[in-house]
Every structure is written in structure tokens, then in C-alpha cells.
Amino acid sequence: MTTPRRGRPGYDLESLLQVAVKLFNERGYDGTSMEDLSRKLGITKSAIYHHVPSKEELLRLAVDRALDGLFEVAAETARLDGRAIDRLEHLVRGSVLVLADQLPFVTLLLRVRGNTKVERAALTRRREFDRLVTDLVKQAEAEGDVRPDVDPAVTARLVFGMVNSLIEWYKPRRGSAAAELADAVCKVAFEGLRTGS
Amino acid sequence: MTTPRRGRPGYDLESLLQVAVKLFNERGYDGTSMEDLSRKLGITKSAIYHHVPSKEELLRLAVDRALDGLFEVAAETARLDGRAIDRLEHLVRGSVLVLADQLPFVTLLLRVRGNTKVERAALTRRREFDRLVTDLVKQAEAEGDVRPDVDPAVTARLVFGMVNSLIEWYKPRRGSAAAELADAVCKVAFEGLRTGS
DNA sequence: CCTACCGATCGGTAGG
DNA sequence: CCTACCGATCGGTAGG
Numbered sequence: 001m002t003t004p005r006r007g008r009p010g011y012d013l014e015s016l017l018q019v020a021v022k023l024f025n026e027r028g029y030d031g032t033s034m035e036d037l038s039r040k041l042g043i044t045k046s047a048i049y050h051h052v053p054s055k056e057e058l059l060r061l062a063v064d065r066a067l068d069g070l071f072e073v074a075a076e077t078a079r080l081d082g083r084a085i086d087r088l089e090h091l092v093r094g095s096v097l098v099l100a101d102q103l104p105f106v107t108l109l110l111r112v113r114g115n116t117k118v119e120r121a122a123l124t125r126r127r128e129f130d131r132l133v134t135d136l137v138k139q140a141e142a143e144g145d146v147r148p149d150v151d152p153a154v155t156a157r158l159v160f161g162m163v164n165s166l167i168e169w170y171k172p173r174r175g176s177a178a179a180e181l182a183d184a185v186c187k188v189a190f191e192g193l194r195t196g197s
Numbered sequence: 198m199t200t201p202r203r204g205r206p207g208y209d210l211e212s213l214l215q216v217a218v219k220l221f222n223e224r225g226y227d228g229t230s231m232e233d234l235s236r237k238l239g240i241t242k243s244a245i246y247h248h249v250p251s252k253e254e255l256l257r258l259a260v261d262r263a264l265d266g267l268f269e270v271a272a273e274t275a276r277l278d279g280r281a282i283d284r285l286e287h288l289v290r291g292s293v294l295v296l297a298d299q300l301p302f303v304t305l306l307l308r309v310r311g312n313t314k315v316e317r318a319a320l321t322r323r324r325e326f327d328r329l330v331t332d333l334v335k336q337a338e339a340e341g342d343v344r345p346d347v348d349p350a351v352t353a354r355l356v357f358g359m360v361n362s363l364i365e366w367y368k369p370r371r372g373s374a375a376a377e378l379a380d381a382v383c384k385v386a387f388e389g390l391r392t393g394s
Numbered sequence: 395c396c397t398a399c400c401g402a403t404c405g406g407t408a409g410g
Numbered sequence: 411c412c413t414a415c416c417g418a419t420c421g422g423t424a425g426g
Binding site: 026027028029030031085111113115137144145146147148149150151154155157158159160161162164165166168169181184185187188189190191192193194195 | 223224225226227228282308310312334341342343344345346347348351352354355356357358359361362363365366378381382384385386387388389390391392
Binding site: 011012043044 | 401
């Protein structure tokens with residue numbers, strides 16, 4: 001159901017963004033020059049500036065897409081009833097699915113350091129997401145479903161540290177259900193790797 | 198027990214490396230110019246080249262230090278008797294301690310992407326370490342101590358994903374025993390975050 | 395009037 | 411550890 005586009009054929013912003021983000025992830029954002037990107041695209045550097053006003057705007061578009069996906073899952077989670085531990089599992093599972101679905105964007109997001117305005121804005125939203133997770137863990141602990149011998153903020157960070165580490169090795173492929181990966185993450189995170197514990 | 202140094206006072210390689218790695222972590226390796234570093238050090242760019250032949254050599258020294266620490270723990274682990282699950286716990290705990298002790302070096306290591314020879318050599322050693330972990334998980338599963346319903350390679354990656362994620366938020370401070378952090382990681386990784394499971 | 399793009403070049407800074 | 415530089419490349423913009 002893609003609308004046939006008018007005008008000169010070539011890249012639109014979306015297809016350009018895909019290539020850019022892939023390259024940023026391979027060589028690092030700072031390590032990728034607009035010249036590198038133009039070569040990869042097969043167009044001139046100037047042509048890139050027809051689509052975006054700056055290199056940083058490409059970064060902004062990418063990290064915002066990742067964050068929008070994560071916050072959508074968080075909003076979905078907040079609408080659920082029932083015990084906090086179940087909502088937490090829903091959030092973990094949903095985050096894995098977003099990560100798998102938007103892998104290049106999430107990868108770029110998780111490597112942002114905070115040296116520019118765009119990066120700092122992204123980090124602020126990430127912290128907001130972390131707070132939602134921590135609150136959920138706290139609530140689940142108050143309901144007696146989460147181990148009380150580890151600080152809730154630490155627990156939250158450890159679990160999402162595990163989720164986020166997927167970007168280091170997960171390779172999406174046709175037929176590989178991301179849902180299975182989400183299952184594995186939930187098993188290890190919630191029940192631990194040890195048997196009979 | 199530091200030997201008083203002779204010669205002109207100023208930076209030696211070690212103190213220069215500390216500053217460089219800190220800056221690399223703040224701004225990214227590619228995002229840090231030797232000019233930036235020289236300003237931070239309060240010496241000229243050329244003066245840096247008195248200590249090291251290249252920017253990349255600074256990277257090499259840093260990542261090698263991190264890797265040496267991790268492999269020392271791995272060697273220690275291999276010398277232990279007993280069940281694989283206990284050796285695995287020793288390896289996880291030891292890795293957290295190395296991470297906490299050599300935080301800036303491990304941080305830099307974990308951000309390496311593989312675009313240069315130095316980076317690829319580091320990634321090769323990291324993969325070697327990953328193999329050791331996976332083998333240990335497989336053995337522990339064969340001994341019936343690790344859940345058999347998740348692929349051992351996945352389990353190994355998830356657990357060390359959790360360990361490695363500590364670089365994103367852990368702040369060493371006087372009196373904060375890293376051993377407590379290692380305990381928390383082992384609890385959540387081995388027993389899960391859920392109570393009574 | 396639109397979208398997509400080119401060849402050429404700006405002032406400034408990179409690692410060495 | 412410094413001064414004085416290099417070849418090359420940086421992110422970004424001009425008119426068409």
C-alpha cells in the first residue's frame with residue numbers, strides 16, 4: 001500500500017535515514033562523515049542536504065523513532081490492570097520486541113553520550129523511561145512479587161541492561177520470531193538461569 | 198609504594214592514559230581530537246607524541262588493560278574445582294569486580310566497534326572471553342544446574358549483557374563495596390528478580 | 395511547481 | 411617538552 005511517489009526517483013528521507021543509521025552504527029556517529037555517507041548513498045554530499053538540514057538531524061530522527069517505540073509500549077503497559085509484576089513483564093517483553101523491530105534505531109539511541117543538544121534530549125527521555133521501569137519494580141516489590149534484598153533501582157537497571165545488551169548480538173532474520181527471544185529474556189530475568197531455585 | 202620519579206615533572210604514560218581514557222569515554226574516541234586531549238592535559242599536541250606514537254596506541258593500551266583483567270579472572274576460574282555453576286558464579290562476580298576496579302578501561306573496551314586493527318584485535322579477544330563463558334554455561338547445563346529451556350549461548354550473552362551494562366550507571370565511590378554490587382548481579386542473574394520462584 | 399540532485403568550493407580543523 | 415608546520419579532510423553551503 002505504498003503510494004507511488006511523484007518527482008525524480010531516488011532517495012526519500014526515509015530510505016536515506018535507513019542507510020545513514022546503518023552506517024552510523026557500523027562506524028560510529030562521530031566516525032562517519034557526510035562524505036562517507038554520500039559515497040555510500042551514491043549521491044553527492046550536497047544532495048543529502050536537500051533532505052536534512054544537518055548531520056545531527058539524522059541522529060535526532062533516529063533516536064526519536066526508537067524512543068517513540070519504547071514509550072508507546074510504556075503507555076500500553078500503564079493501561080493494563082493487574083499486578084505490577086505482570087505489567088513489568090509486559091514492559092520487558094514489549095521493549096525486546098521494539099528493540100528487535102527497530103534495531104538500528106535503538107542501537108544508535110543506546111550509544112548516545114550527551115555531547116550535543118540532540119543527544120542530551122535523548123538521554124533525558126531515556127531517564128524518563130528508566131524512572132517508569134523503576135517505579136514498576138518498586139510497586140511489584142511492595143506487592144511482594146519482587147525480591148526485596150536488592151535495591152529496586154538496581155534491579156530495574158540490571159534487567160534493562162540485559163534487554164539493551166541484545167543490540168550487541170541480535171541479528172533479525174526472516175522467520176526468527178523475536179517473541180522467542182523475548183521469552184528467553186523474561187525467563188532469565190524473572191526466574192534466573194539456575195534450575196530449581 | 199610509588200617510586201619517586203626522576204626527571205622533569207609532568208605526565209608519565211600512566212597519568213596521561215588516565216586522562217585520555219576519561220576524555221574518550223566522555224566524548225567518544227572518534228569525537229575526541231588530540232587537540233582536545235592536549236588542552237585537557239595542559240600540554241601541546243606534540244608533547245603527547247613524546248609519550249605515544251599515535252592516538253590509536255592510547256586506545257590499545259586501554260582496551261588491553263581491561264581485557265587482561267578479565268582474562269586473569271577467567272584463568273583463576275579455570276583453576277577452580279567443583280561444579281561449573283559455581284565457577285560461573287565466580288567468573289560473573291570477578292568480572293563485576295574488574296569492571297568496577299578498571300571502570301574507564303572496561304567502558305572504552307565495551308564501546309569498541311571494530312573499524313581499525315586495534316579495535317578488531319580487541320573484539321577478537323572479547324569473543325574468546327565470550328566462548329569461555331558459553332562453555333561454562335553449557336557445562337553447568339549438562340550438570341543439571343542451568344535451565345535447559347534457553348540456549349546456552351543466549352543465556353551466557355544475557356548474563357554478561359547484564360554485567361556489562363553496569364558501565365552505563367555504576368559510579369565508584371569510597372566505601373561503596375563493589376562486592377555488594379557483584380552480590381546483587383549474581384542474585385538477579387542466578388535466581389531471577391521474582392520472589393518464591 | 396515539485397522532488398531529487400550536481401559540480402564546485404567555503405572557512406576551519408583533523409592527526410601527525 | 412615546544413614551535414612551526416604538512417597533506418587531507420571536516421561539516422556545511424553556494425548557484426543552477
